[in-house]
Amino acid sequence: MSNSFPRFPYPLSFEEGWSFIWNKGFLPLQHCLESGMDSRKKYGAEQWMAIYNTVYTLCTQKPPHIYADQLYASIKETEVQYLKERVLPSVKSLHNEFKLKELVHRWENHKVMASFLLLFPFFVAVNLKCFVDAMDSKDFRLFGQILCYECFRDNVFQAVKAEARSIILSLLEKERMSETVDQLLIQSVVRIFIELGNGSLKLYTEELETPYLKAVAEYCKGVSNRWAEEDSFPVYMIRVEEALEDEVRRCKTYFTEQTEERSLLICEAELLDAHQHKLLMKEQSGFIPLLLQGRKSDLARWYRLFSRPGVSQGIEPAAEMLRTQILQEGNDVVKAFRARLEQNDKNGGEKTLHGQELIETLMEIHERYLEVIITCLGSHTRFYRAIKEAFESFLNQPLGSVTCAELLSTYCDTLLKASGEIRHLSEDAIEDKLEKVVKLFSYLSEKDLFGEFYRKQLSKRLLFQRSLSEDLERSFITKLKMTCGSQYTSKLEGMVTDMHLSREVQEGFHVWLQSNAIQQVLGNIDFNVTVLTTGHWPTYKSDDICLPEELGRCLSVFQEYYDSRTSQRKLRWVHSLGVGTLHCHGFPFAKGKSFELQVSTHQMCILLLFNxxxxxxxxxIHESLNVGNSEQDLEGLRKYLNSLCSSKYPILRKDTTGNDQENAKNDEMYEINWNFAPLSRRIKIPLLMARINQEEKEATRTAVDEDRRHAIEAAIVRIMKSRRTIDHQRLIVEVSQQLMQLFNPDPKVIKARIEDLITREYIERDEQNSSLYKYVA
Structure with missing residues (x-):
């Protein structure tokens, strides 16, 4: 060891050891801190070793010469004295930003002092058990930090914290006003608040964060009141968005994540939540005007802002406004349609065109608001619920003589018919419209009524070969299946499948004819049969019309072929759905040429009588065709005859010769109209069964009502079988829940079906409680 660091006698006295540590350790360090010199250059290795050995000796000598407690007390006293005499006066003597700079400078010096105490001599000393015992078991791993940080906090920081905080808040306020401030200085001071907490944010939260948040709230409250009065809703939102972005940047620059979260909640509450109702209801620029004007960017900004966690009411007020607006538009459209329909009913006009207009208008409203929800409102479920509630309300209103379910089905028929009114559309455009139809369909409460009408219309399209595309038919059925399940579309899928299988049967029939040399039996008749499965198709009346001999042979031959294929199925002929083509000759105005008439089976049988x-x-005619004698059968025959005497295609001519008014209809005479001049070589006579008439509509509604009664009874039995015992109100609720996917059952109807099941002894009332039902096994 060099001469400047002599060996001490043993045992070493505290006074001698402390004098060495003070003169060679603390005094040079304080000089370096005051002068700005790098303390690492002041101490050589030998000097560090000498100080280390001195501390080690004072702490490890044999009792009673252990001076650990005196050493700790002296070090702390030295630190406190330095802070009070040098540091605190230096900081207090300055003002404004200069005070903060001096505080930061003194704090950095003090951390150097803490490093000096921790990293070299005391790093070893504090790990000695004797020193730990003498120091009341303090956590000496953080000895330097505890000793120095607490000293600085108690002797310097506590005296200047209020003024330092005030200066920081003042600088931040200037920054809000777009003035330039020393960001690095603010960061350094905020870091002091954090570091003096010794790992806890309590000091930072109480002394800086809370006052800052209070200042943020006051600022936001003041500017938001002014903006709400002066600016339109879109301009207000732009200002708020900029203010929030500025606050986020400020918090990320200076404060902790905790402060950022709390500050944003306060900003959102003051800037957004406090003024939400007033802003939404602004007459010229509120939420509804933004919707009606299609201001998508402003609506998207609204959603970004008001869906934040600091807005207590969230998006609920706007969602309710959206529901009300859609409901108002929908009600206006439905009301106008109802008025036109009533006027049309009085004048005997058509409903179809107005129905198409209604459906397309409703689809336009739905797509317009759905696009807003998807592109601007974050596809939030609350807005989907708003549009659902609105459409369910007006889409299921009574319209008079028709229902929305019927109109929607008829619109689908118009789209999917090859001869529909929208023939100019491409398949992609039709597919898009069908997708929109399914969206409206999902809001119907009478899905079963739609399904029954659609099934009848689909049957007409398939049987009379009027379907635009089988792919489109299957695609739409798949969409319905995804909405209501496979049970809902099983019959529709079966109908399309039947048409495919029927073509295979027909091909097999032609092969069989050729292989068995039976074609000559049919003569020149091209005979095709469509075989259907009874359970899939609507119920059609089986008529026993007397067919011409040629057609009778065709039926017999096909019956023989079909029996050879299977003996398990029985054919039932439905002639009312048949069609045929007749070759006509001898009409003078046809210029010697033949022409073809496409007619129904009944029309064909009538015309063949005139051969x-x-x-x-x-x-x-009635006797020859062997048509029934009921009023309905006679009226049907007259309709077929009248279709052949129409002004557009007058193949026959009608002449009433009877004078008796009562028997005039039976005395009508029909003859061939040789003056008929065909305008083309192929003429299609309108098929009476190709369109659903009013009688069929009434029958469809009656059938649906009957099916509903059966469905309600089945649901009641299922529930009773699983529950065994249930009260009246609960049974009503559960039946409604089970059936609401297809229709909304009337509680009165449910009650009537319960009474009927009691009469038929499926269930019974409890003897003690009449509102309690029991299942009868």
Whole structure:
């Protein structure tokens, strides 16, 4: 060891050891801190070793010469004295930003002092058990930090914290006003508040964060009141968005994540939540005007702002406004349609065109608001619920003589018919419209009524070959299946499948004819049969019309072929759905050329009667065809005859010769109209069964009501079978829940079906409680 660091006698006295540590350790360090010199250059290795050995000796000598407690007390006293005499006066003597700079400078010096105490001599000393015992078991791993940080906090920081905080808040306020401030200085001072907490944010939270948040709230409250009065809603939102972004940047620059979260909640509450109702209801620029004007960017900004966690009411007020607006538009459209429908009913006009307009208008409203929800409102479920509630309300209103379910089904029929009114659309455009139809369909409460009407219309399209595309038919059925399940579309899928299988049967029939040399039996008749599964298709009346001999042979031949394929199924002929083509000759105005008539089976049978005579009475036609004698059968025959006497295609001519008004209809005479001049070589006579008439509509509604009664009874039995015992109100609720996917059952109807099941002894009332039902096994 060099001469400047002599060996001490043993045992070493505290006074001698402390004098060495003070003169060679603390005094040079304080000089370096005051002068700004790098303390690492002041101490050499030998000097560090000498100080280390001195501390080690004072702490490890044999009792009673252990001076650990005196050493700790002296070090702390030295630190406190330095802070009070040098540091505190230096900081207090300055003002404004200069005070903060001096505080930061003194704090950095003090951390150097803490490093000096921790890293070299005391790093070893504090790990000695004797020193730990003498120091009341303090955590000496943080000895330097505890000793120095607490000294600085108690003797310097506590005296200047209020003024330092005030200066920081003043600088931040200037920054809000777009003035330039020393950001690095603010960061350094905020870091002092954090570091003096010794790992806890309590000091930072109480002394800096809380006052800062209070200042943020006051600022936001003041500017928001002014903006709300002066600016339109879009301009207000732009200002708020900029203010929030500025606050985020400020918090990320200076404060902790905790402060950022709390500050944003306060900003959102003051800037957004406090003024939400007033802003939404602004007459010229509120939420509804933004919707009606299609201000998508402003609506998207609204959603970004008001869906924040600091807005207590959130998006609920706007969602309710959206529901009300959609409901108002929808009600206006439905009300206008109802008025036109009533006027049309009075004048005997058509409903179809107005129905198409209604559906397309509703689809336009739905798509317009749905696009807003998807592109601007974050596809939030609350807005989907708003549009659902609105459409369910007006889409299921009574319209008079028709329902929305019927109109929607008819619109689908118009889209999917090859001869529909929208023939100019491409398949992609039709697919898009069908997708929109399914969205409206999902809001219907009478899905079962829609399904029954759609099934009847689909049958007409398939049987009369009027479907635009089988792919489109299957695609739409798949969409319905995704909405209501496979049970809902099983019959529709079966109908399309039947048409495919029927073509295979027909191909097999032609092969069989050729292989068995039976084609000559049919003559020149091209005979095709469509075989359907009874359970899939609507119920059609089986008529026993007397067919011409040629057609009768065709039926017999096909019956023989079909029996050879299977003996498990029985064919039931439905002639009312048949169609045929007749070749007509001998009409003078046809210029010697033949032409073709496409007619129904009934029309064909009537016209073939005129091959043998030119004039027939209604009674003779009735007897020849062997049509039933009921009023409905006679009226049906007259309709077929009238279709052949129409002004557009007058193939026959009608002449009433009877004078008796009561028997005039039976005395009508029909004859071939040789003056008929065909305008083309192929003429399609309108098919009476191709469109759903009013009678079929009424029958469909009656069938749906009957199906509903059966569905309600089945649901009641299922519930009773699983529950065994249930009270009346609970049974009503559960039945409604089970059936609401297809229709909303009337509680009165449910009650009536319960009474009927009690009568039929499926369930019974409890003897003690009449509102309690029991299942009868």
């Amino acid at each position: 043998d005579t030119e004039r027939l009475s209604f009674e003779s």
